[in-house]
Structures are given as structure tokens and as C-alpha cells.
Amino acid sequence: MKHALRRLRTVAVALSAGTLGLSLLSVPAAEAYSVQPLAPHSERAPESEQFSAEGVTTVGELRTINGSLSYAQDGGTQIIRHPGASYVKVHFSSLRLAHGDYVTVSSPDGRESYRYDRYLNRATGADYTTDGQPGFWAMSVEGDTAVVTLRSTRASRSSAATIDRFWRGYDRAEIAQHNFTTQSVCSTDARRDVVCYQTSHPNEYARGRAVARLLISGGGLCTTWRVGNTNRMLTNKHCFSTQSAVSGSEMQFNYQCATCGGSNPGAGTKVSGATLYKVSSGGSNQLDYTLYSVNNFANIQTYGTLYLATTATTTGTRMYVPGHGDGSPKRLSIYEDTQNGANCTVRNANYNTWNISYSCDTSGGNSGSPVLNASHRVIALHHLGGCPSNQGAKAHLIYNEIASLIDNG
Structure with a gap:
């Protein structure tokens, strides 16, 4: 990560009912x-x-x-x-x-x-x-x-x-001006605020609560989520991969709109990164994961957790993706193109050694999102966009590498 904050000139700001200085x-x-x-x-x-x-x-x-x-x-x-x-x-x-x-x-x-x-x-x-x-x-x-x-x-x-x-x-x-984005919304963007599905898809809505917005070192954005029964979180390696970046980042739970199609998200619950446990080997086109913990873990336990699939998924499996694409309040990608149309499914369960592929809608900021099946197990870790083959790292391969570090239920 090319992000090194050098020591900048400091300015003493005394906090009081004192005098006005410059435009402070x-x-x-x-x-x-x-x-x-x-x-x-x-x-x-x-x-x-x-x-x-x-x-x-x-x-x-x-x-x-x-x-x-x-x-x-x-x-x-x-x-x-x-x-x-x-x-x-x-x-x-x-x-x-x-x-x-x-x-x-x-x-x-x-x-x-x-x-x-x-x-x-x-x-x-x-x-x-x-x-x-x-x-x-x-x-x-x-x-x-x-x-x-x-x-x-x-x-x-x-x-x-x-x-x-x-x-x-x-x-x-x-955000649009400062970021180059690969086309990851395939045809019509069918994502909706998570609250839109609270009644029609209560299980998908509930599982999405374990997913958080990840503010990286003050200026970057990915998605992250709780994994297993202990204090463990997963995101992409390309989002962050060092202890200093973990310590410099915030995980924002419950950042989602209160009404369907609204613009009224609350601040939710924010915690900071604590300990870096494991980072995948290889490049961002491989397993691309970072496992870490947070401070003040008790503050986020009420949002639930997710569990990794321990066996490979299959082509045609129904799937969905909760996440914070574009830094937006949390949205769910359940349908391919239109509401109540075709469900998102795995297009290729063996796209390559490390990844599955799908055309379920994502965008920049969805990096690190969980890809879940109809049994609400995580089958992939989303990390690459490019219609019609958005890609997620195979969760069972990630599980094989971190099994000793998590309680997967």
C-alpha cells in the first residue's frame, strides 16, 4: 500500500472560548x-x-x-x-x-x-x-x-x-472522479439497500448485519466482516496487509439506510483494528485475504457473524453479496438484473485455481465482501470485478489456511 503519512507541520489548537484565529x-x-x-x-x-x-x-x-x-x-x-x-x-x-x-x-x-x-x-x-x-x-x-x-x-x-x-x-x-472502476455492474444495477429486503428476505438481511464498512487509514474504502465465533474479521489482502494499516483503520457496523431507497444512514458502531493474524500469499488474483481482530469487540457482537463453507461450491448455486460498494450504505445484491427476476448464481465454480465467478452486481468498495449461498455460508471472498466474470476467492481454500485461527462453528 502506497500510503505513508509523513510528519507534517503541526499547529497548536487550543480548545476554549478564547479568541478567533484565522478562520478557526x-x-x-x-x-x-x-x-x-x-x-x-x-x-x-x-x-x-x-x-x-x-x-x-x-x-x-x-x-x-x-x-x-x-x-x-x-x-x-x-x-x-x-x-x-x-x-x-x-x-x-x-x-x-x-x-x-x-x-x-x-x-x-x-x-x-x-x-x-x-x-x-x-x-x-x-x-x-x-x-x-x-x-x-x-x-x-x-x-x-x-x-x-x-x-x-x-x-x-x-x-x-x-x-x-x-x-x-x-x-x-x-469518489467517482478520483477512482477508476472496472465495469462490475453487469447490465442493470439490481442492488438495493439492505432494509429493502428485511421482510422479503429476512435471513439475507440478518446475515448482512455482520458486514461492515472498512475505512482504511482515513482515506480508503473496502468491505469487511466478522468470521466465526471469536474476535476475527476478514477482508482482502489488497485492502490492507500490515499491522500499521490494521491499527490505522475503522470498521463501521450498521452503516445502512433506515428506509428503502432513503438517504438516511446512521453512524452505526465504529471500532478500530487491533491485531493482524494472517495474510494470504500470492497476488490479488489469488486468495487475497487478511485475517485480523478489532478493539472493543463486545460493541459489535450483537451484529452476529458469518461462517465459511468448508467444501467447494458448485456452478449454478444461488448466491448473494452484501457490501459497501462505492462507500455507500450497505446494499444487498440478490438479483442479477431486476427485482424479483433471476437470482444471482455462481457462473463458474472453478473459474481458476483460486476463484469462482459470477455476474452479481458489485463495484469499487465491495472488495472484501462475503459471497454467501442459500444456506448462508460464505462460499467466496469478493475481490475482482469485470463483467460478466466478477470473481471471489474460494472460501474453502481460505478456510484450509486459517482453520486453526478461527472458530468456524
Whole structure:
């Protein structure tokens, strides 16, 4: 993965009800959500710092903040906004907090909020990601605005925190602009929001709950999912394959629309990557898997899990694919072309040594999606697009390599 975040120039951002610096806005906490936020003075980081990985959908850009504030009292709020962004992910290069002090990174409506103190203990505070450099990344906040608030009992003018960078998510048009996509929607796109099938296909809907959106190192996008009864996750090797990338990534469960055809997904549940266990050998046209675990596993257990098929599938087997193509809220691909038409089926169960093929609709961002049969076992790990032969790595071959590392039920 060509993604190495170099040390960038840092800017001290003191969080408070203090003075206004450049176009960064500081307002009292009580007024934080009624004041129109200003866009922070920020610059796009150099191209060498932007996310870039072959076969992975780029969904955001890294920006640096240039400005500083000092704080004088508790209750200060710093607004970080990039108009039109789909998410904001803030980096603290340092926290200088006394015992009992903390900062929160929240959405403007407060529905999504992450709390951090000097100890950065995931058991007592919020989750976070790291990139091997000083400091940490707060969990991403949906939308174009992150509200960063300091809570302190100290009366001091010293700096409490340093914010030097943030990722901002692209909108739909920008995602299309920044990504080359192989034609993987075969004929008419028959994918629908998962909630559309809650009544007609309750089992497919339920199994899809174990599937999450994977935000890679702040700027890349794939799909990932729980496998087996323990804390294990699968995605593609070409999505990430190193411990540093696992530690720098978020897994977002329950990111799906509340109504069929709506545009109303909630933030869901976000956890960070923990431990890299195994990566497949060979290239991205072979088994192409990464097995890893997450932090705060208890937070995602209610979403269920999936199990690998341990024997080869057959041509003509009915199948379906849940996933986050294009970074969209979770969709299900059940039909080939039209609703209630022909079901998706395996076109060739032995396309080559490692893969099966199908023409069920996928797109960039579906990399890492599970391909399930009518018995709701995973028969393949989707990783290659190209109609009419989209491809998934054979799940029984993956099972043979990771059986000792998972509890497959």
C-alpha cells in the first residue's frame, strides 16, 4: 500500500472560548450548535501523503490545519468543518491534559461523540486509531463538521491539545472522479439497500448485519466482516496487509439506510483494528485475504457473524453479496438484473485455481465482501470485478489456511 503519512507541520489548537484565529472558530459550549461554523483554514496535504492503494477505492483527502488558539477557561469548543464532506476524522498530535480533563469529538447534533483523556484507555474512553506517528486519530464523525470540545477545571492559558491534520470524506461525485472502476455492474444495477429486503428476505438481511464498512487509514474504502465465533474479521489482502494499516483503520457496523431507497444512514458502531493474524500469499488474483481482530469487540457482537463453507461450491448455486460498494450504505445484491427476476448464481465454480465467478452486481468498495449461498455460508471472498466474470476467492481454500485461527462453528 502506497500510503505513508509523513510528519507534517503541526499547529497548536487550543480548545476554549478564547479568541478567533484565522478562520478557526472557538465558541462557548452552550452556543456550539447554534453558531454557524466557519470552514477551518486548511490545505490539502501533498500528493505523497494522500491515500493510494491499488484496487482500493479512495474516499477522502488529508488536509493540514494552519492556525492556533489559546484557551483561558473550561467549556471551549473548536469547530472543524469542510463543506460537503461526508466525514471528518481529526488527528491530535498531542494532548496535554490534567487528570480529570478530557476532550470530545462530536457531530454537531451530539448523536455521535467520542471522549478522550490523557490516558487514552479504550475501556474507559472512546476508541481511536494510530498511524505510527506521535498522537492519535479520533474516530471519524459523519458529515462535514466535527465539534472538538475541551472540558477542564484548570484556569490556565497553556495549550491543551494540538490538532495538525484531518481527513475529510469525498462526496459521491468526488469518489467517482478520483477512482477508476472496472465495469462490475453487469447490465442493470439490481442492488438495493439492505432494509429493502428485511421482510422479503429476512435471513439475507440478518446475515448482512455482520458486514461492515472498512475505512482504511482515513482515506480508503473496502468491505469487511466478522468470521466465526471469536474476535476475527476478514477482508482482502489488497485492502490492507500490515499491522500499521490494521491499527490505522475503522470498521463501521450498521452503516445502512433506515428506509428503502432513503438517504438516511446512521453512524452505526465504529471500532478500530487491533491485531493482524494472517495474510494470504500470492497476488490479488489469488486468495487475497487478511485475517485480523478489532478493539472493543463486545460493541459489535450483537451484529452476529458469518461462517465459511468448508467444501467447494458448485456452478449454478444461488448466491448473494452484501457490501459497501462505492462507500455507500450497505446494499444487498440478490438479483442479477431486476427485482424479483433471476437470482444471482455462481457462473463458474472453478473459474481458476483460486476463484469462482459470477455476474452479481458489485463495484469499487465491495472488495472484501462475503459471497454467501442459500444456506448462508460464505462460499467466496469478493475481490475482482469485470463483467460478466466478477470473481471471489474460494472460501474453502481460505478456510484450509486459517482453520486453526478461527472458530468456524
